[in-house]
Amino acid sequence: MRGPGRWAVVLALAVLAVVMLFPFAIVAINAVKSPAEYSSQGPLSLPDGLYWQGIVDFWNRVEFGTKLWNSFVISASVSVLAVVLSVLNAYALGIGRVKGRLSILVVFLVANTLPQESLAYPLYYLAKAAGLYDTRLSVIIVMTAIQAAFGTYLLSAVLGRFPKEILEAAAIDGAGRLRSLVRIVVPISRPTLSVLLIFFFIWTWNEFFLPLILLVSNDTQTVPVALGVLQGERYMDATMSSASALLGVVPAIAFFLIFQRTLTRGVTVGAVK
């Protein structure tokens, strides 16, 4: 394809890219617009100046700092705990090759595919019975199990290809199993583990259904739950809505930018091995 055809393809792809990015742009320009300007100019005009009051008001009203902290505490705890559990499981399944490992892997995989709806009410009920309802700990426990199910499945395959000679050499040198795991397996698999850690963090941050059910009060809710519930109730005006959207979007894009390099590096390292 040459001449006009070549440009037509690129133009179509570029137009699509603009369409995909348009919602982000329109959220950003309207979040810094005053309500008066919004009602007179509408959502499409560029703002005259930067009006931060809408965002500040919304931030204070939903106690956004608390929500950010809740999301962070939950996501960070889950990602660390789930990686630890995944490593322990994968060590037993991938390197230890314990009996019945295939059926155990299938159980982990099924656990990962089950809809959360089929666990939701009993989890809600049990959390209440255990006095954990409406605590961040309840979400941490539940999400750790769910993420570890996936992590075990993935990591078992990776550790299944772990060079046995290294471990045998360590065993001859007198290293115990736990020592081999901590001193050899974990350091060598670190690129994969850090990718897993980041995925768990982002997935947990983005989680909506179970946190919605387990967290009801202002002090415990996460960012997506608090903003999602507010939007669902539809009593927000235009500028509040766009402030809400912006505050929800910014952390997600920040993670994307921060983690992008680690993710690609981790993936390529994994591929070279």
Next chain:
Amino acid sequence: MRKRTRGYWLYLVPSLLLFLAVIVVPFLMNVGVSFTRWSGVGTPRWIGLDNYTRLLGDERFWESFQHNVGLIVAMAVVPTALGLVLAAALFDYVGRRFGPRTASAMRAAYYLPQVLPVAIAGVVWGWMLHPSYGAVNQILGLELDWLGDPDLALATVMAVMVWFQLGYPVVIFMAGLQRTDPSYREAAEIDGASWWRTFWHVTIPQIRPEIFVVLLTCTIAALKVFGPIFVLTRGGPGNATMVPSYFSYLNFFQKSNVGYGSAIATVLALVIVVVTFLFLRVQEREP
């Protein structure tokens, strides 16, 4: 040797206990409750298969699964088809003639919605689609109630989900193309095959494994979809966007029909397990 493998079991113990408490026991409880009438307080009353027979005659239940089919189209079929074309065009065409940087910038643009929590995507679109102050009506010069009109609501939610989902197949397929040997595609081109023919007969077969993974994961995601429905429409107007997950949530937490909700959730789990199994069977049979 026996003694050597036995010790590894210890490493599984923490997860097995956690799994028992968080996944196995709750799932069995859910199945158990689905055979009872229960409001969430007091003692559940055993009613056998009554909830399931009621489901079969419940129009809302059937409608909710029909809407799921629509969402599978929006979240799995359309993004996969479109993603294939986009990935191939970016990889073969933009990447080669305009440099890999242009290609990866475009890929990032398509992928950006995927980094959002799906509930936040709902917040963004709920605002853009607002009938009186939303940007969409302003741009198109329309006054449609996108999410409030029963004839439009499902199509609108579907469009939002295409926007949300598209980046995932593009990224996976481009990675797949990187893995494959480009000489086949180049050979086909030299032999005078058109771009479309090369795409259909060479490119698609080359990344078949990726296509399977994307179709499977997106179909499961579509069957489970909850967040966007909760945020955008709450299943309404009427039942226009009701899906099984939201239908069960409604019975659990708003109508206090916990037994009925559990039956819906159990059926949904069964559907998902069967779909997964079928996909894997088909994949195994592929050469």
